[in-house]
Amino acid sequence: MKIIFTVGVFFILLATTFAQGCSDAGFCSLGGLKGSKPFAVIHLLSIGSGFGAGEEGTSIIQSYLEYTYRHSDKWSFQTKLTSLYASGFLGKAFNLGDIYGLATYSLSNSKRNKWSLLGGFKIPLTASNAKHKGRPLPMDYQSGVGTYDIIAGVNYLLNEEWEFSTGVQIPLININKNTFFPDEYEDIRATNFSPTNNFRRNADVLLRVGRAFNAGNNLTLKPSLLSIFHVGEDSYENRFGRRSSIDGSGGLTLNAGLNVTKSFSDGNQLELIVASPFIVREERPDGLTRSFVVNLQYSFSL
Amino acid sequence: MRFIVMIYACLLTFSCTKKNTAVEMLSEEVDGAAMAQDSGFFVKGPYAQSVSGKAVIYKTGNTWELALENFSISNGPDLKVYLSKAAEPADFYNLSSLRSVNGNQIYRIPAEVSIQNYSHVLIHCQQYDHLFAFAALSKP
Numbered sequence: 001m002k003i004i005f006t007v008g009v010f011f012i013l014l015a016t017t018f019a020q021g022c023s024d025a026g027f028c029s030l031g032g033l034k035g036s037k038p039f040a041v042i043h044l045l046s047i048g049s050g051f052g053a054g055e056e057g058t059s060i061i062q063s064y065l066e067y068t069y070r071h072s073d074k075w076s077f078q079t080k081l082t083s084l085y086a087s088g089f090l091g092k093a094f095n096l097g098d099i100y101g102l103a104t105y106s107l108s109n110s111k112r113n114k115w116s117l118l119g120g121f122k123i124p125l126t127a128s129n130a131k132h133k134g135r136p137l138p139m140d141y142q143s144g145v146g147t148y149d150i151i152a153g154v155n156y157l158l159n160e161e162w163e164f165s166t167g168v169q170i171p172l173i174n175i176n177k178n179t180f181f182p183d184e185y186e187d188i189r190a191t192n193f194s195p196t197n198n199f200r201r202n203a204d205v206l207l208r209v210g211r212a213f214n215a216g217n218n219l220t221l222k223p224s225l226l227s228i229f230h231v232g233e234d235s236y237e238n239r240f241g242r243r244s245s246i247d248g249s250g251g252l253t254l255n256a257g258l259n260v261t262k263s264f265s266d267g268n269q270l271e272l273i274v275a276s277p278f279i280v281r282e283e284r285p286d287g288l289t290r291s292f293v294v295n296l297q298y299s300f301s302l
Numbered sequence: 303m304r305f306i307v308m309i310y311a312c313l314l315t316f317s318c319t320k321k322n323t324a325v326e327m328l329s330e331e332v333d334g335a336a337m338a339q340d341s342g343f344f345v346k347g348p349y350a351q352s353v354s355g356k357a358v359i360y361k362t363g364n365t366w367e368l369a370l371e372n373f374s375i376s377n378g379p380d381l382k383v384y385l386s387k388a389a390e391p392a393d394f395y396n397l398s399s400l401r402s403v404n405g406n407q408i409y410r411i412p413a414e415v416s417i418q419n420y421s422h423v424l425i426h427c428q429q430y431d432h433l434f435a436f437a438a439l440s441k442p
Contacts, residue, residue, distance in 0.1 A: 129429055133324055134322065179382070197396070240395055241395075
């Protein structure tokens with residue numbers, strides 16, 4: 001209980017101290033890159049919903065449906081469908097987000113020490129051009145960044161306690177058709193969103209380190225550090241139709257996170273994730289910035 | 303597995319819903335001291351069902367504005383107002399999202415734009431690259 005209290009206070013302080021952060025283009029919350037507790041059942045269906053505080057008071061609720069199939073001790077497959085509802089002073093929008101697919105191959109059968117390789121993809125379901133009353137909305141209100149991505153990663157479990165993950169998410173095909181220019185709004189707060197007309201986003205590299213603690217009663221706590229390095233600067237098309245880089249949009253985001261997992265005897269799991277950043281990129285035009293994220297997921301063993 | 307595929311298929315279908323431009327009747331007016339410069343009537347492009355009205359460039363002191371007068375156009379999902387050097391969006395300035403498909407509306411032309419370089423006003427669906435209408439500007 002003391003651990004839970006201490007960690008809880010730590011995260012509340014983080015959330016109130018730092019302004020911007022978690023910059024997840026998707027792979028941070030996928031399979032072995034997510035840092036969740038491993039499961040033993042063959043079919044697992046998960047539903048989850050998370051709240052995030054975005055730029056300029058934008059409230060973002062992301063929900064998802066996830067199905068995982070453990071084919072063998074070595075192979076497992078996962079697919080995930082996301083949606084996003086955003087609400088703020090520019091309006092509100094709801095859309096489906098992306099479909100993910102991920103395959104995981106474990107190099108050993110050991111439960112205590114295990115290397116796993118991950119490979120997958122992301123398919124966008126929108127062109128990131130949601131509008132409110134006919135007016136283009138910034139990327140913070142969009143349900144995805146509008147890119148077909150490939151995802152690759154490595155996960156290492158040490159002594160069934162420490163977990164190290166690294167991964168890369170690379171946009172291959174852009175279908176982003178966002179047309180947001182902040183100067184089309186009278187509200188001066190709109191200028192805090194970067195112009196993202198025909199936005200193009202670069203790749204991310206992830207590194208996560210986590211440590212699992214058994215708190216008894218089938219409760220597991222896993223604090224983790226998550227770094228996301230955004231490789232290069234993003235760009236948009238200016239009003240003359242020429243591509244312009246967005247200065248400061250590349251670089252490092254460093255987050256602290258905590259996974260709390262309650263396992264039930266029937267194989268089901270309840271998982272709570274809280275995360276907040278303490279190092280951020282100067283500009284975050286992709287709309288993936290959250291000052292604080294809380295996510296609740298329930299997994300059914302089928 | 304079939305259940306998951308069905309869910310994805312349904313959601314993909316609904317995700318293709320298109321959002322249109324606003325339809326409210328606008329009645330914006332230029333400043334009384336504004337002087338009309340070049341103008342031209344809109345002509346239907348390949349993707350509009352109908353268009354009517356006139357594009358007029360106004361000058362007030364050192365500021366320039368584009369007025370769409372008695373304007374009406376069939377709706378589209380991502381309509382923009384372009385100043386263009388031709389009757390197609392090849393070399394253009396993306397002035398703004400079209401605020402409505404109906405009524406009189408005024409768009410400020412920034413100082414960075416040399417208005418004399420542009421010969422046409424386009425109504426263009428940017429997302430799907432569909433030309434809806436154009437007006438060739440000429441002296442009164």
